[in-house]
Amino acid sequence: MSQTPEQRRELGAFLRSRRARITPVEAGLPLTGRRRTPGLRREELALLAGMSATWYTYLEQGRDIRASDQVLDALAGALRLPPIERDHLFQLAGRAPVAELPDAEPLAPEVAAVPLLLQPQPAYVIDGTYDVLSRNRAAEETFPGLVGDDGRRPNFVRWTFLEPLARDVLVDWEPEARGLLARVRTLAGGHPGDPRYARLVEEIHQGSAEVRDWWPRFEVETRGGGRKRLRSPGRGVVTYDYTAFHVAGQPDRTLVIYAESGGAGE
Template sequence: MPTQPDERRELSVFLRSRRERLTPDDVGLPRTGRRRTPGLRREELALLAGISATWYTYLEQGRDIRVSDQVLNALATALRLDRYERVHLFQLAGHAPVTKAAQPEPLAAEVAGVPLLLQPSPAYIISGTYEVLSHNRAAEELFPDLTAAVGRPPNFARWVFLEPAARDVLVEWEQEARGLLARLRTLAARHPGDTRYDGLVDELKAGSPEASAWWPRYDVQTRHGGRKRLRCPERGVVDFAYTAFHLAEDPEQTLVIYSDAREAARLPDRT
């Protein structure tokens, strides 16, 4: 069990957010009496997980108590957590390695030059706090005003939530923004008390009503590849495939490469 108050508070918020998103109908329980709070009651969740309601209440209140892997697995099942949320639960409970707060190492010149070598494919390297550490011209053209910040490094999270151009470029802006915030939540939980994450989250919540409304939902997600529909100035809406590679020197620094999904589909199969 985490011993620091802020870590216990994070676990408390996460458990409560996941309990409140479930209803008795979701888990096959009868509705009894008038419900004054959203989601399941604490005693209902404890029943589903096979644990004491009093003990679960202490856990959700952030008290300094010990919890076993068996209990965490039971809670994860009862709360219907997906695999990302399950890993996140174990991390918050101190049952998985947590990366301590640290300033990111500067990129070596040969690493910083990789996006330039990938031109004309849009590519950039981001830190755990979504600072854009290196990028090429194609990325700058694909994400207009990404590098317009003065006096501080460009930041992809700030661009998505605070830059008006993002809502035009990202065709499914809400979906993309929610996913980014979920990934930021996951990364922030690995660095409890790290002012870099705290400051970024506060800035996003202050400047974006969506970020302020979504952050308490406690969605979590890991960085991954996928597809995005982006609106390009000269080509209109294009379906891009993107791939994320974690750097060996710092796994939270990520190289992201974009390619036209239609062109990628025409590549010969070498299997």
């Protein structure tokens, strides 16, 4: 598969970030006195991965060269990448199937009606960029400020980073926001060239200092459910379990359902 210039630049930056994260001791190398930079040197990583330092440097510089599956596996092993980061490495290198852009067809009425049927449990349907395609009243009440008066489609990424109320509603705002940003990066990596992700990432970069700080860390993540603590007016902190289901035949459309798992109170 072909690799876009954006993917090549992202691949180089991702490799640099992961090279800086692993110490020589963790990589099984002997200590050699004081080091000016943290992590592994380029030539050390190249040695561990069994390739020339020059070729690895070209890869990290984002040059138009192709890395084989064997080379990528060697780099992933040398960098001690967990499975999600290994998959992201292959995606950026153009060695994994690129997700097809979803059709622009509207959400089917029977799917849009599901969150309404789940009232009073907060529920909504989102697409791959976290645009909210359908929601029920409980979701609007649980996430105040999600639905704005500017006529734009609600979006959970914009709400999390740009809506001041989100920092009060999400009790654990920082880990929740950081995990969401990691998932956005993962999804964007699977849709190179999709302008929707580029616009979304640019908007939250402009409006959030945290995004500007966290994005260069190249964190990636997937999640299908979990637990959140949300602050509710008049009830205090309520713990919710939530589960996500992909819509049949439309893997980029996801139904998310919340259910209380604990009592209210701080």
